Each structure stands twice: as structure tokens, then as C-alpha cells.
Amino acid sequence: MKRSLPLILTGILFCYTAFAQTAPPTDIGTIQQNLKKLNVLGSVLYIAAHPDDENTRLLAYLAQEKHYRTGYLSLTRGDGGQNLIGTEQGELLGLTRTQELLAARRIDGAEQFFSRVNDFGFSKTPEETLKFWDKDKVLGDMVWVIRQFRPDVMICRFPTTGEGGHGNHTASAILAQEAFSAAADPKKYPEQLKYVQVWQAKRLLWNTFNFGNTNTTSPDQFKINVGGYNSLLGKGYGEIAAESRSSHKTQGFGSAKQRGDAFEYFKTILGDAPKTDLMDGVTTTWARVPKGEALTAEINAISKNFSSDAPQASVPALVALLNKVDLTIGTDKALQTVRLTATAAADYEYWHKQKTKELKDLIAACAGLWFEAYAKEPSYALGEKIEIVAQIYTPNTLPVSALEINPGNGILRKVTTPHGLILESNKLTSYTFVDKEAPVADKITQPYWMESPHGIGAYKINDDLKVGNPENPDAPKVTYTFTIAGKEISYDRKLVYKYTDPARGEVYQPLVIAPPVTADIQNKVYIYNNIQTQTVQVKLKSFTNTSGSISLKPVEGWKISPAKIDFTGKKKGDEWSVAFSVTPANGKTNTAVLEAVVSANGQTSSLGLQQIRYQHIPTITLFPPAQAKLVNLDIKTEGKRIGYIAGAGDLVPEALQQVGYEVHVLSENEVLNTDLSGYDAIVTGVRAYNVNERLSYEQPKLLEYVKNGGVLVVQYNNNNGLVTQQLGPYPFRVVNERVTNEDAPVTIFDATNPVLNYPNKITADDFKGWVQERSVYMVNNIDPLYKAPLQMNDPGQSAQNGSLIVADYGKGRYVYTSLVFFRELPAGVPGAYRLFINLLSKPKK
Template structure:
């Protein structure tokens, strides 16, 4: 049975990796899968980020042409913006990973990733490749290509820069190199223990027309992808919109499109197609020696298929599975036709793909439904999990449960017969064997790429070794094994039946209350830590000693905690000197004789599965020379940032303002009002609130507006005097900053700002700078990326009436949550209008 397990793991498709329960089994899906059974062709689309992919083309290739279609996104979109919450960095990457998987469930393609980290906007590919570690990312791409074996590769972007973002251009540069490297046995030879070299037929660039950039032309090869699929009841424009609308963090809700729509292509490498994308490539069973008989059998099954009685096709499909195994699934079959090494690899590859397709079709036509789930949502590492296999035979085929494989242990069922329409549940126990941490987050990583401890996991969107059950049925006399991830299901009164991933946790987790603690005096601060037990546990918690800091007490014991217990402990921490420094505070938990250092973080949105990770139980300690002026701050929410929490950390009283308070109350009691990031993009009511905010300034108030996107502003009259927001930014976080108005109060009160305050910034200086700036504004800062012209649009300050207005494109929303000392000092100055 262990041999069966190994074989099954090799043959699972990425649909199995993302499915939370049994796949669809409606007649439309069955007919689509029957068509797919007769197609042996594959296409891999390559770009840099989630949402870069052409969902209409992917849907057309996967569901009209029935090619095995994949999207390789080099990053998980970690450096993007978030319109629905405050998650940034790797947390945003987790959400966008699930948004991509949701998109793939709509358009029918599969999803892959490299280890590249989206470190933020990049103006050129040289910067991108410097951060990404080109050789590692290229190796990942070659690994995916050698596994996926695409006949055709397609880039979303060109190497010549029309894609704008440096990551986009880099993805095309790497795709060209990977196209050849995947076929070269001298490149990444360590992979060849597991995969064979592969040469795709051609590499194309899917040209585009975005805004003012049109890279298409009438003489390019083109495909009409706007057709209608009657089995799905949708056009590919409609499917594309549904797919793309899953990218909710990016605000990419799309309108459904209908009617013809052409996609254009330029040939980058390989033979240029003239009439068909797959020209020169056999995409039916004729590509396999001896496959003609299989193709004829598939045609016969398809022709005789009865939509009213799909179970009538089960016997023929089982026979076909035997035929595929006998023809291309054995060493003897391969020896009989005397294959070349390349053909043998093709033989093996398509045997894996088509046997898996056949297995799913057999279950669908037989009316066999089954799933594997656990009794509880969470289990601690090493505890015993109750696994339930629920199944029903809704057709007339003879089906028996042969056995279940859990953790390489085969459990026989003694040929349990599944009678028609009788729901059956069997239960087993297995050990919770590994914490369910995403594999790319298991170790600390640098700015440009994730650290992956097992290269065999590269490419997978989720953990390929997640806890699973392999269920073997005897269907019409043949034993067929299926793979199901273990999930937890429950009923929500408002949303109905919900499936969520199984969580295997440390015995006890520790969450430090704040991510950053800012000290501006020797006074101690109380550090609260929330502990949660996921099993019966006793032990202690301590904070690792840190040079320059005093921690009291040394440790705190706990005992007799049971599953679900939560409790708080507190430590007092204070700096031992006046030096400006940033240190990492680490919690260490001793539970039942073993040491753990993880916290607990849940991300919950209705459009994606629940996400639970176990980040290091850490916080930053920042000791800085910081003066503040004023205490009461009003905050107007935008697309989501952590500025209010950051300001509370240094003693400010921050109140989130409602529309009623803005329009109908006296705002003069606030020392400053802050407008959140992209508020003028996402808050339609600001156009009505704006006059009251400017009146607040005129009467002596201090208004600080953070950056906005230049597209989709609810009003262009953000300040008391004109300026224009443009898509200009400084992406080098260490770009030199020049003071053009060193005496400006925002650089002097209450903190004296110096060039040192721009050290250790993260990801970028700023984005969506101002231009066409009215002369009433002072622009005290100037900066630029390497090779670019100086830009003065990062900070605008003007007096208006008795008050002050500030517009800043500086990325404070990233810097303050990261505890960047100089960013705190400057932002406090923006909030602190000197008294006249």
C-alpha cells in the first residue's frame, strides 16, 4: 500500500491540492472532462504577480481547448496594496495566494509559484533580479517547467519594459532563459533525479493594449477567445470576469464581457505559429505510440455517453483505465515500442495525467461522493486526531470501500459494500504529525526571496505534504485510489456549511500584544502576552534576554492548562541606556518538556478559506529620542493601515471619526486629523466631508492626508490649493533625501529631522507623488531613484487660514508598523503644528 501511496502522490493534479471537498460532478463538468480526456497538450502562462494573468485566455485554453493549463506567478503579491484590510507583506501574500486559487477554480487552470518575494514596486529588472536571487528563481522556474512539461509557454510581459513594473520585465527575461535551461541537462542537474529535461515548442508574448500602451498589431498571430461554452453557460469573457473578481485585495472586480475578443501574440523563441497555437504539436493520443486505440475508445465512450444515466459509462471507463495502464503505464509497454528517452518521459507524464483524469471521471459517473474530515478544527502536534471518511454511492455501479491509507498506514475495510443512496461514515485515528505552517514561511527569509527548506516543494501553491487520506474503492471490480486533504467542516447560521483547513498547532502559542514597542524614556513598559493551549499542558514562558534592555521577571510558570485555555501574562521591559536602538524581543515557551517559539495569527475573509499561521512570537523594541506635541488625534479610515495603532503606542489618543462627527460636530478639539491611505479612492463620502475638513484647517486645525492612487479619486480638490497626484514613486528605500527647506517646521518641531532619520526605511520611500504643485505649498524634501530626476512631490505643506495642511506620499503606512525610528519622528512632526 505504501507503493500505492507514492504513486498517487505523483499523479495528483493541482485541483486536488486546492480542493477542500469532493470536486464537482454535474453533467456539464463530466462532459467537459470527457472532452479533456482526448486532449494531450499543455500550456504554461508566466508573469510576476497574482492578477497579472490573462484570465480570459486561461479559461479559453483550459475549458475550450482542454489543454492542461497552468499559471506560474513568480511571486505571491506580498508587496502589493490591500484594499480590504491591514495585512501587508507575507500576510498579504497568503491572502493573494488564496485569491489566485479561487480564480483558478473559476477558469480551470492550475497555479504555481516560485520562491521570489514581491518586495514592492521596482522600476527596472536589474533591481528586481538583484533582490530575487536570479539563479534560485530561475531554478524554480526550470523545476516547474520540467514537472509541468508545457508544449507552449506564454509570457504576459515583454523584456523591453512596456510592462512598466521591473518585476514584470524580469519575469519575461527569466522565462526566456528558463525556456532553454529546462532542456539543458547541464543546467540544474540535481533536479534530474526527479524529473526529465524538457523543451517546449515555442515561447510567445501575449501582447496587450493597456491605456496608452498598445503592443498589438494586425499582423500578429491572434486567437478569438471570446466564445461561448454551452456546457458552462458562459462566455470566456464572463468566466474571466468571475475569475479576476476574486482579486478583492487589489480592487479588481470586473464586468462580464460577451462577444468576440482577440488575443495577440509575438513569437519570442521557437517556431512561430501561423494558424494554431499548437502547430506542429500532436495534442491527441497520436502523440503516444500505441495511443490511437485509446483515442478511439475515448471517442466511443463520449459518443455513447447518456447524460440521464452517466453510470452506464462506468464499465467502459474502467476498461479504458486498464487499457491506458497496459498501453503506456508499464515498463513492458514502453519497451515494446522502443521509445527514445524524450518519448519515454512523455509516455510516463501523460500516463500520470490521464489515469488521474480517468479516476475522477469514474467517480463522477458512478455518482460516488466522499470526503475526509476531522472532528475538531485544531489539534496540537503529536495529539490523536479523529478522521471521518463520509461516502455515498448515488449511482447503480458496484462500489465497495476497500481501505483507507493514513500516514502510510493502510487500514482495511473488509470490502464494505456501499449500497445505493446510503450515506456511510467510518472513523479512524491518526497522529497530528506536522504543524500546518505554509512551507515558504517555515524559516526566516530575506527581502527578495523565501527560504524553502525542501526544494521538492517548490512550485506548489500550498503545502503538498498536508495531512491527507487516501481512500481506495473497488469500482466495477477495479481498485481505484483517491486523495483527499483532511479538512474541518461546520455549519455557520448565516453562511451554511463551511469547510476550513485543518490546523495542527504547537501545544501552546504566545502572542505578544503589540508588534512594536516604542520607548522615548527610561520608563518601563508592560508587555502583555496572550497564551493559548491546544492540548493539556504545563510549563513556563520567558523572554529571551536582550542586550540594552531589562526584563522582569525572568519567567512565568503555568500548569494544568487544557485545550482551549487562554490566559495573559505580563513582563516589564525598559531600556538600560539612552542609545537609539532597535532590538527583537522573543518569547520562549516550555510546554510539556519541549520548547516552542510560535505565536498564532488568524486571517479571516469570506471570499477565501480561513488562514492560520504560526509566526515567531516576537516584537520589536525601539528606543528613540522622540518628542511629541499634542495628544488627541482624529483618524479617517481609508483602504486600511495600522497608523492608529502605531500612534497609540507612543501615547496618542486616536479616535476614528464617523461621517456624522465630521459633518456635525466641532473638530477643533483635535490636535490633528489624519486621513488614511487611499481614502480618496475608497470613501465616496469624502467629497461631501472635504469642505468641513478644509474648514477645520482654516480655523486653526492640522490636517495630514496620506497617499492616494491617481486613478479613481472621488475628488481632485484634496488640498486648499491645487496639486495633481501622479503615478511617480521612489522605490529605493535607501534613496538619498535632500532637504530643500531645512527650516520648515515639519523638519524641526518637535523633533529635529536629519538625514539619519531616513535610515533603515523598508520597501520604498513613497508612492503616487504629487506634481503640478501650486506655489502656496512648501516642498521641504527632494529624492529620486538611481538614474531618475529629483522629485519634490513626497511632502507638501501649506498654511491655510489659521491652520496647516499636509499631503504626504511617503510610505508611513509601512514604516511605522515596522518601527522605523526616523519615520516616527517625522510623522509626529507632521501632526505637531507649532503654537503661534
């Protein structure tokens, strides 16, 4: 009997496996869990708006206790959230939170999906949310995921009635209700039916909650005790949930492990209400599949005979079962033996696909079969050959009669012997593909949702078939095909880069395919307040041996010199910088986009290089546009030296340096033990009083600095978790109130206040062009000794004055502001610069 082992490099959907390794877990507990799952044919899809909205305890229970196929559809990637561990904002934060979600799913056992919509920040109403989101597009994305995933039960985290607090939350529930029905309607999104079939879930439930002061549960609601213990995993679902939720590190959601009974409550929104079980009315056994009942006995026999001391002994029976699954529900002939509606036939195919994959993974796990492929280098340029190492290992002797390896370009390496090929027990077999055998890097590894510029509310997806995927579905992978007990079985593995770190040990990272040369303009924003020339540094990196040139595109109203800079003889990995002079053509207010263009190896590109590195997630590499913003504005500055106390992470220090300030990040020792009078102003970073517990000890010294004539500007803090309640010299209270509309009208309530007049005159025009929002975590109960010069409100709400308060204290000035300068300054918003400079500048008497 012929046995073959071909290896092919192509593109597929990402699998949901731990990034610390390329192969799924093969421990005995996981094998036994997956044996139990073989007998379960049911699925549940959980739906909410953001990363960290999901109920991780419920997901863990459904996936690992009930063994349902369980998914979480997060409509956004969390782009508008906060970041407690770094400076990434917007889409960069969304990339980070995507990986945090994938890490959470690897722990709780669910799968992860997304729509194309962007988290543009906090909104108060679903109407505001849907004003930014293209409702038809996001609904279509949800229908697409539902038709692919085919959930028996859908669950939303939030209600349609607003108790979720966030407009995005409420919108996710409204859309879930519409998607529940639309997915079953062939007239809705008919273009999808080329690839999927309509699907009607049995019911849509709302997972009611008791958060803070909001309790939406009631004794008459259907409930499930999800607080059980899984002896195979050695953990309860409250413990698994805490580990999963603690993956959301950017949001500061580290959670304590919980043990014991824990009830989840549900309210039926659409479909039949469950009475005794979440899956009431749904067949979740092999009886779901015509002629499938006989498979239950086969699986039970395999489970009963399974030996944890010799899992490989179950391989023949698992292969035989795989053959029977194919014959029962996996062939056209099998379909012809039963009369099915189109929907039932699609369900037939769906469960064949799911159970075949589960069986294949079990066969490899029981055989102890390990295999992976990795690139010899961390990155390659477009057009380069990728040198690949493919490895195979088994602790048990595995005979095969032939070996075929195809790296994807049609060239085969074959090994054939008269007596068969033996993969020896406990021996690692390696194959390397170089030169003409190696595949060519033909597409950069840019996240698919960031391939094109996008608006505020949604990413532009060039290929709708990719929607739903958490990562690129066409990323490089390697397919291994074994013939085991006469059955040809194929497996996919990501093509990654592997290296050894002295502190962390063996580390896997995504393979990077890049443009030949990337160009990064040093600053994202260049602020001019006169016609003086600024030097624009551009950092280049070569991903291959190359020569070429770099230039800045001409911009109307600006002078750029030189026109072009050539480079020659650059080697792979070289990094160097070039400098251009950029000058406003005149003193008129002007905003423009500066773009770098690289010509190298016959290719032209305008892409930079950005990497996000945290140890809790894989390194994220992307190639943003090689652009910067030029802003020529009428601005006056006062003072020179700024002390900065770091908070949760922001880019305000860099923004201040752009307008000529010297910014020094102060340590605790410097605050407590040095003379602060040399600083014209001291600024605390966003949420500093939430994340820096030492500020409670530094606060008296900071207030003393103000009293002696200094200026202290405190940026916003969350009302929960303050390290001290005495944020200022006089009382006020931080509350969870916001103005989320970035175009909300601003009333200058105290036009004579110095912060609105010196050194820049602030008018209503300075609040034009703001991004994402106005103000977060405002203040109330404000002591009369503070002045509140601004009022603002979202449409339909009363005016609030808690976005900016100012007080004279001793000889100095104290400022607390919840205005979102941390978003506006990096975005180059002129009015935000003018106002922030005023906050730093106390007129000399």
C-alpha cells in the same frame, strides 16, 4: 473477484478543487467537458510576475475551450502589493493573494504555480529586481516547474523591453526566455534530473496587450479569438474571466463580464512561429503517444453513448478505457514495445499520469461516488491523536467484496462478508477513527515557504522539491481505494475541518496542527523615548491540556521582569494573558528584538498564532515568530488627540498609540455633525480618497477644520479613481510616480520648514533604515502656496519634490504625503516616527 476499499492517511500534492467542498464538481456539464478533455494531449504555461498579472480570459479559453492542461506560473505571491480590504502587508498579504489566485484558478480551470522569490515592492527596472532576487535560484525554480509541467507552449504576459512598466514584469520575461532554453539543457540544474527530465517547449510567445496608453498589438501579429461561448458551462470566456479576475479582492480588481468577440495577440519570442494555430507543429491528439491512436475511437464511442440521465452507465466503458490506457502507455512492457528516446519516454509517462488521473475522476463523477474525510476538531497540538470521520456516499448501488481502512498508523479495520459488501444506494456510510486507530499530528501546518526566516528578495525553502506548489504538498490527506469492475482505483482527499455556520451553512476550513501553546506579544513594535517602563502583554493559547511556563529571552540593554511566569491546568482552547515589565537599561538609542519562549508538555517553542479571515478565501493560519521590536529613541511629541479616517487599511493608528497618542477612528456622522476642534490633528488612511466615496462630501468640513486652526494629514492615494479632485485647499495633481529604492538619497530642500524642526529636528539620518520604498503616487503641478521641503530620486533619475507638500491654510496646516509611513511605522523605523509626529504638530503661535 476481490474488491477492496482501503483508506490511508499520508501526504501528497494539493489538488486543484473548490475549497467549498473536498470533492471535484460532478455536474453533467463538468463531466462532458472532461470527456472532451480526454482526447486532448497538449499543455500551455503562462508566466508573469504577480497575482493578477495573468490573462484570465486566455487561461479560461485554453483550459475550457481547447482543453489543454493550462498553468499559470506567478513568480511571486504578491507580497509587495496594496491591500484594499484589510491591513495585511508583506508576507501576510502574499498568503492572502495566494488564496485569491487559487480561487481564480478554480473558476477559469487553470493550475497555479509559484517560485520562491518575494515581491519586495515596485521596482522600475529589471536590474533593480534582479538585485534583490537571486537570479540563479528563481531561474532554477522556473526550470523545475517547466520540467514538471512540460508545456508545449510557453506564454509571457510582458516583454523584455519594458512596456510592462514594472521591473518585476520585465524581469519575468527575461527569465522566461532563459528558462525556455535552460529547461532543455541537461547541464543546467542537473540535480533536478534525479526527479524530472529535460524539456523543450515548442515556442515562447509574448501575449501583447493594449493597456491604457500602451498598445503593443499590431495587425500582423498572430491572434486568437477568445471571446467564444461555452454552452456546457452556460458562459462566455469573457464572463468566466471576469469572475476569475474578481477573485483578486485585495487589489480591487472586480471586473465587469464581457461578451462577444475578443482577440488576443501574440509575438513569437523563441521557437517556431505559429501560423494557423497556437499548437502548430505540436501533436495534441492520442497520436502523440505510440500506439495511442486506437484510444481516440474508444473515447469518441464513450462520448457518443454518454447519457446525461444515466451517467453511471458509462462507468464500465471508462474502467475498460483506463485499463487500455495502462496497457498502451502505462507499463514497462508497453514501453518495451516501442523504441523511444529518454525525452519521448518521459513524455510517454507524463501523459499516462495525466490521462489516468482524468479518467479516474471521470469514473467517480459518473458513478456519483462522493467521499471525504474531516477532523472532529478544528485544531490539534503536536503529538495529539487526530479523530477522523471518513464518509462515503453513492446514489447508485455499488458492490464491493471487502473494506479495509488504514488511517496511517498501520492498524487496519476490515469488513469482509461472504456475499460482498454493498454500499447501498443513497445511503451515507461513515467510519470514525479514535484512540489507537487515529493518526498522530506530527508537523505544524506552517506554510512551507515561511518555515524559516527569509531576506528581502526570496523565501528560504528548506526542501527544493516543494518549490512550485501553491500550498503545502505534505499536508494531511486521505486516500480512498476502490475496486470498480475489477480495477483498483485510488483517490486523494484533503483532511479538513467541517462545521455549520448559521449564516453561511456548511463551511470547510483547513485543519490546523499547532504547537502545544502559542504566545503572541501584544504589539509588534514598542517605542520608547525615555527610560520609563512599559508593560508587555503576551497572549497565550493552549491547543491541548497542558502546564508549563512563559518567559521573555534576556536582551542586552533592556531589563525584563519577571524572569518567568508559570501556568498550570490549562485546557485545550484556553486563552489567557500575562504581563512583563520591560525597561531600557539607559537612555541610549537602542533597537532590539524581544522574543517569547514557551515550555509546555516537554516542548519548547517561540511561535505565535495569526489567522487571516476573509469570507472569499479559506481561513489562513500561520505561526509567526513570537517576537516584537524594541525601539528606544530620542523623540518628542506634541498634542494628544488624533482623529483618524479609515482608508483601504493600514496600521498607522496602532503605531501612533505606541508613542502615546489617543487615536479615535472618525465616522462620517462625526466628521459632518460634530465639533472637530478637539482633535490636535486628523489623519486620513492610505487611499482613503479612493475607497471612501463619502469623503467628497466630508472634504469641505475637513478643510474648514484646517482653516480654523486644525492639522490635516492626508496619506497617499492612487491617481486613478479619486472621489474628488480637490484633495487640498490649493491645487496639485496625484501621479503614478514613485521612489522605489528605500535607500534613495533624500535632500532636505527647505531646512527651515517647521515640519522638519518641530518638535523633532529632522536630518538625513532620519531616512536611514527605511523598508521597501520611499514614496508612492507622488504629486506634481503643485500650487506655489505649498512648500515642498524634501527632494528624492531613484538612481539615475531626476530629483522630485512631490513626496511631501505642506501649506498654511487659514489658522491651520494642510499636509499631503506620499511617503510610505504605512510601511515604516509598523516596522518601527525611528526616523519615520519622528517625521510623522512633526507632521501632526503645528507650533503654537
